[in-house]
Each structure stands twice: as structure tokens, then as C-alpha cells.
Amino acid sequence: QVQLVESGGGVVQPGGSLRLSCAASGFTFSSYGMHWVRQAPGKGLEWVAFIRYDGSNKYYADSVKGRFTISRDNSKNTLYLQMNSLRAEDTAVYYCANTGYSGPRGMDVWGKGTTVTVSS
Amino acid sequence: DIVMTQTPLSSPVTLGQPASISCRSSQSLVHSDGNTYLSWLQQRPGQPPRLLIYKISNRFSGVPDRFSGSGAGTDFTLKISRVEAEDVGVYYCMQATQFPLTFGGGTKVEIK
Numbered sequence: 420q421v422q423l424v425e426s427g428g429g430v431v432q433p434g435g436s437l438r439l440s441c442a443a444s445g446f447t448f449s450s451y452g453m454h455w456v457r458q459a460p461g462k463g464l465e466w467v468a469f470i471r472y473d474g475s476n477k478y479y480a481d482s483v484k485g486r487f488t489i490s491r492d493n494s495k496n497t498l499y500l501q502m503n504s505l506r507a508e509d510t511a512v513y514y515c516a517n518t519g520y521s522g523p524r525g526m527d528v529w530g531k532g533t534t535v536t537v538s539s
Numbered sequence: 540d541i542v543m544t545q546t547p548l549s550s551p552v553t554l555g556q557p558a559s560i561s562c563r564s565s566q567s568l569v570h571s572d573g574n575t576y577l578s579w580l581q582q583r584p585g586q587p588p589r590l591l592i593y594k595i596s597n598r599f600s601g602v603p604d605r606f607s608g609s610g611a612g613t614d615f616t617l618k619i620s621r622v623e624a625e626d627v628g629v630y631y632c633m634q635a636t637q638f639p640l641t642f643g644g645g646t647k648v649e650i651k
């Protein structure tokens with residue numbers, strides 16, 4: 420079955436960097452777009468970024484544009500999120516999700532998430 | 540950006556009774572390809588979100604048939620025909636018609 424496993428979260432100081440990974444299995448990773456979504460403590464869901472199946476197009480939320488970079492390695496079935504210039508408001512659980520039945524920009528299956536804490 | 544507004548914020552329900560959640564978008568969610576990319580997600584306490592319904596009314600794999608979705612254009616509804624204890628959690632509507640993708644603020648379903 421489809422499985423998404425995020426990793427790379429941790430505690431980082433404001434202004435620091437972190438790279439998240441999402442290991443995918445159980446489906447043809449190279450055929451599907453992928454998302455990053457985050458959830459601040461006690462808050463709702465916020466879409467962060469999307470990458471097409473072949474990496475040809477990328478989209479970002481205004482809140483992370485210019486600081487975060489989404490990428491993928493289809494040979495390794497892995498999605499990435501490079502996070503630079505981190506701020507306290509980036510503190511959240513970060514989830515990856517794949518597209519599929521829900522459409523070319525939908526979110527079918529979600530990983531369990533990885534926690535990012537930005538604090539001095 | 541498309542704003543998604545959910546009501547109510549909280550829905551206390553008796554076990555075995557129905558529940559209904561509304562979601563309104565600030566503009567039509569009909570895509571130029573003819574599809575309406577409105578999804579419903581469930582987030583149980585301490586769990587990641589889970590897709591329940593996609594394209595207004597299609598149940599995702601493994602979702603019980605007590606969950607149903609309806610609506611069109613800008614107004615959508617998620618219904619639970621008979622609430623069970625495992626349905627406790629927060630429910631979100633989400634639009635994937637255009638970027639940036641946006642979510643409703645969430646509706647908390649709890650047992651009375």
C-alpha cells in the first residue's frame with residue numbers, strides 16, 4: 420500500500436536551515452505530483468508547496484516563497500523540502516502527501532509528519 | 540486566494556445520530572477541465588489528516604459509506620449518517636482547483 424515517511428525535522432535557530440525528506444513506497448512515485456503541508460501547534464492545515472511528477476513545475480505558498488525549495492529524486496522515490504531563513508512561525512508538523520484519485524493537485528495519502536521547531 | 544469557510548466550528552453529536560458540516564468557497568471551485576476539486580479530510584486526535592471524500596462526493600479507498608459529500612459551485616456539505624466513536628476529530632474541507640491550495644478552518648466533531 421502507499422506509504423509516505425517524512426524525516427529530517429528537529430530544532431533549529433531562527434535564520435537556520437533544515438532539509439526535510441519524504442520517502443515514498445507502494446506506488447509509482449515518478450508518475451505523481453507531491454505536496455508539502457504544515458500544521459502549526461494547535462492550528463489548522465496550511466499548504467506549503469507542490470511539485471509536478473517530473474519536477475517541471477513547482478508552486479509555493481507566499482509565506483515560504485524565496486525561502487523554501489521543493490524538489491524530488493524519482494530514482495530514489497524521495498521528495499525534499501529545503502528550508503532556509505527559518506522563522507519562529509515556521510514551527511509546525513510538516514506532512515508530505517501524494518496526488519492521485521483526488522486529482523492532479525489533490526492529496527490522497529499523507530505521511531505521519533515530521534516536527535520542525537524554530538527557536539533560540 | 541480562494542477562502543474556504545466552514546461551519547460550524549464545533550459539532551457535539553450523540554452516538555448514532557447524523558452530523559453535517561458545511562463548507563463555502565469565496566469563488567467557484569469548478570475547474571476549466573469541468574471537475575470540481577473539493578475534498579474533505581478527517582484528522583483524528585494525534586493523527587495525520589486522512590482523505591475521506593474527493594471531487595465533492597467520491598469516497599476514498601477504505602472510507603465507510605456513512606460518510607457522504609454533496610454540493611456544487613461554492614457550497615458543499617459533508618454528512619455522517621450515524622456518528623460512531625471513531626469519527627471524533629477535526630474535519631477540513633480543501634480546494635485543489637487552483638494554487639495556492641487552501642483549507643477551511645476545521646470543524647471539531649465530538650460526542651455529547
